[in-house]
Amino acid sequence: MGDFKPLPSKELHKNFLEKVVELLFNTVVFTTRKDKVLLWRSPEDLLKEFDFELGQNGESQEKLIQVLKNTVKFSVKTGHPYFVNQLFSGLDPYGLAAQWLTDALNASVYTYEVAPVFTLMEQHVINEVCKMVGLEWGDGMFCPGGSFGNGTAINLARFSRFPQVKKSGSKNLPDLVMFTSEECHYSIFKFASFLGLGEEAVIKLKTDEVGKIVPDDLEQNIIKYKDKNVVPLMVVATMGTTVRGAFDPVAEISAICKKHGLWLHVDAAWGGGLLFSQRYRTKLNGIELADSIVINPHKLLAVPQQCSLLLVRDKNLLHSCHSRGAEYLFQRDKYYDSKYDVGDKYLQCGRKCDVFKFWFMWKAKGAAGFASHIDVLMDLAHYFEEQVNCRPEFAPVSQRQYMNVCFWYLPRYLRSRPNVSDFHAELHKVAPQIKMVMANHGSVMLNYQPLKSLPNFFRFVSQNSSLTRNDIDFILDHIAEIGDALFLD
Numbered sequence: 482m483g484d485f486k487p488l489p490s491k492e493l494h495k496n497f498l499e500k501v502v503e504l505l506f507n508t509v510v511f512t513t514r515k516d517k518v519l520l521w522r523s524p525e526d527l528l529k530e531f532d533f534e535l536g537q538n539g540e541s542q543e544k545l546i547q548v549l550k551n552t553v554k555f556s557v558k559t560g561h562p563y564f565v566n567q568l569f570s571g572l573d574p575y576g577l578a579a580q581w582l583t584d585a586l587n588a589s590v591y592t593y594e595v596a597p598v599f600t601l602m603e604q605h606v607i608n609e610v611c612k613m614v615g616l617e618w619g620d621g622m623f624c625p626g627g628s629f630g631n632g633t634a635i636n637l638a639r640f641s642r643f644p645q646v647k648k649s650g651s652k653n654l655p656d657l658v659m660f661t662s663e664e665c666h667y668s669i670f671k672f673a674s675f676l677g678l679g680e681e682a683v684i685k686l687k688t689d690e691v692g693k694i695v696p697d698d699l700e701q702n703i704i705k706y707k708d709k710n711v712v713p714l715m716v717v718a719t720m721g722t723t724v725r726g727a728f729d730p731v732a733e734i735s736a737i738c739k740k741h742g743l744w745l746h747v748d749a750a751w752g753g754g755l756l757f758s759q760r761y762r763t764k765l766n767g768i769e770l771a772d773s774i775v776i777n778p779h780k781l782l783a784v785p786q787q788c789s790l791l792l793v794r795d796k797n798l799l800h801s802c803h804s805r806g807a808e809y810l811f812q813r814d815k816y817y818d819s820k821y822d823v824g825d826k827y828l829q830c831g832r833k834c835d836v837f838k839f840w841f842m843w844k845a846k847g848a849a850g851f852a853s854h855i856d857v858l859m860d861l862a863h864y865f866e867e868q869v870n871c872r873p874e875f876a877p878v879s880q881r882q883y884m885n886v887c888f889w890y891l892p893r894y895l896r897s898r899p900n901v902s903d904f905h906a907e908l909h910k911v912a913p914q915i916k917m918v919m920a921n922h923g924s925v926m927l928n929y930q931p932l933k934s935l936p937n938f939f940r941f942v943s944q945n946s947s948l949t950r951n952d953i954d955f956i957l958d959h960i961a962e963i964g965d966a967l968f969l970d
């Protein structure tokens with residue numbers, strides 16, 4: 482093959498790249514409701530059907546187009562309106578254009594010299610989002626996802642209390658604990674472990690009937706651990722929990738944190754996009770009282786993955802905690818003011834340019850566009866909940882707090898006999914079976930999970946504001962139809 486060099490040539494690659502774009506237009510970007518969300522294959526079948534082999538010699542462009550077609554064929558179309566499986570969905574045309582552009586430029590956002598537009602843009606967007614949180618908010622960083630942002634916040638909380646940890650590690654530190662909701666995101670445990678605090682240092686606080694932390698439980702636990710000579714380090718409150726979309730009472734939690742000297746991190750990965758909504762911004766009341774916040778524009782605001790922000794109230798903390806001043810990258814004698822080299826406040830070295838797709842979508846739609854997107858989604862969630870409440874084959878898990886609608890499909894034999902002895906065990910089997918049929922049809926992707934002592938239930942959530950009430954009727958009718966066929970009297 483003559484094109485082993487990593488440089489496109491018009492003669493060799495223009496036609497090929499045009500065909501790729503055409504393929505994406507036809508099979509991914511402009512799909513319709515009539516197309517499948519996925520073409521399901523078991524892992525064993527896909528291993529046989531898809532050509533994963535890599536060889537000594539390269540393939541022809543014709544074959545490569547076929548490989549791309551097959552890759553699309555067996556991949557999930559997360560931009561399809563019936564992909565309601567995850568806390569990301571939709572395919573924003575401006576976000577996509579921006580992502581294509583940054584991929585073509587292949588920038589790495591650490592120094593001004595390598596990424597002049599994007600380093601300035603990052604600081605601009607961070608400043609704008611800080612202003613939306615509150616006047617005292619100072620700095621932030623883009624993260625490869627909310628999990629990483631949460632983990633970074635734990636490290637910042639520890640550093641701000643025990644700055645010696647940066648140089649001498651955790652060997653002379655007291656025993657530490659941190660508190661979070663029993664319905665928090667699992668990244669809190671992963672990163673507590675990763676940072677050497679250990680999973681057992683994460684104390685789970687009770688949640689109420691809709692999924693919010695019970696503040697009294699927090700204060701009692703702080704006192705309990707202080708009495709045992711363990712240092713309570715921080716609280717992670719969630720605004721928009723993963724499963725039920727609950728908003729912890731952050732103002733009350735903040736008062737307790739201030740009283741006892743704890744860092745407050747707010748995981749608003751899911752709920753934080755509400756900063757853009759005049760109608761629903763009040764759900765975030767109290768967020769400004771935190772010390773650090775994670776917001777994922779790639780969730781509610783439908784920015785293509787990944788786009789996640791960690792905001793920090795203290796302007797200097799990210800730099801003092803993370804900087805290392807690598808001389809090959811952050812030289813002090815540059816030909817411009819090196820304060821514009823933002824990279825040293827980050828933990829990563831090379832870094833994708835996630836800001837651009839967010840900035841470009843903001844530019845294209847305005848803040849008002851994001852607000853309208855949120856209004857449509859909230860209206861859809863409201864309609865979904867109404868339908869669940871009024872149709873006899875469905876039952877709500879708890880009152881909706883946000884976009885998440887959690888519900889059971891009740892088979893007929895359980896509908897009429899709620900006192901069946903193994904009601905929970907029977908109900909637990911229902912959602913996985915319905916999901917399997919939907920996957921086989923390739924019709925709808927909808928998540929399910931158990932929670933605390935509750936048997937498996939479905940969670941409907943969408944960030945695709947092109948969904949309509951008709952789509953919701955279709956999704957619920959589809960579940961009912963499959964359920965009625967699977968579970969006879």
Ligand SMILES: Cc1ncc(COP(=O)(O)O)c(C=O)c1O
Binds near residue numbers: 628668721722777
């Ligand atoms: C509340 C919450 N926090 C954090 C995360 C993790 O975000 P990411 O998937 O970007 O790592 C999620 C993911 O769903 C989440 O729901």
